[in-house]
Amino acid sequence: NAGVTQTPKFRILKIGQSMTLQCTQDMNHNYMYWYRQDPGMGLKLIYYSVGAGITDKGEVPNGYNVSRSTTEDFPLRLELAAPSQTSVYFCASSSHGDIQYFGAGTRLSVL
Amino acid sequence: EDQVTQSPEALRLQEGESSSLNCSYTVSGLRGLFWYRQDPGKGPEFLxxxxxxxxxxxxxRLKATLTKKESFLHITAPKPEDSATYLCAVQDSDRGSTLGRLYFGRGTQLTVWP
Incomplete structure (x- = not known):
């Protein structure tokens, strides 16, 4: 059972470039989330989704976009990357909106 | 605004030396409090x-307790493999609780040395 899978594991971007962080889950969970984790800080919610076709902003959505066309996939899009987006990004999923299960993360550097 | 505060930020214990981690929270209404373990370079793991x-x-070796204002994670006779960052998170019942949003503390970095 793979759980929550994130790709890529590492990425270096130049300022102004764009990229998509992939997240897929095989647990048939309706709820999915994107967080970022900066050193010494708690996880901050970027976007979340309660089902296919439904997404909403979290605490820190600026500079990001998401889509949810299937139950399994919840990609996070970075447009015009900035150094402030250097972080570790985690995707999570939940069946009933309580316990969240996390992927291994994507470590992103914007230089 | 919801606040979750964890203390201490870092804790070093000798193997076998029991201790407790604290998580204090302020929410309108608590729907649930969650403890996670995070190893370096990995995602949080639910506890x-x-x-x-x-x-x-x-x-x-772990025991979690809850009061109206805080939670404790008690670690009894820890071993080096218990070394990790322990994260606390809360769900607020009065703000979109059905959406499953969690508010995380900054974590306590625990190191257990032999």
């Missing part, structure tokens, strides 16, 4: 959920 004051959960 416990507590829903009401007085509730306790145990798993091996």
């Amino acid at each position: 416990f959920t507590l829903y009401s004051a007085g509730e306790e959960k145990e798993k091996e």
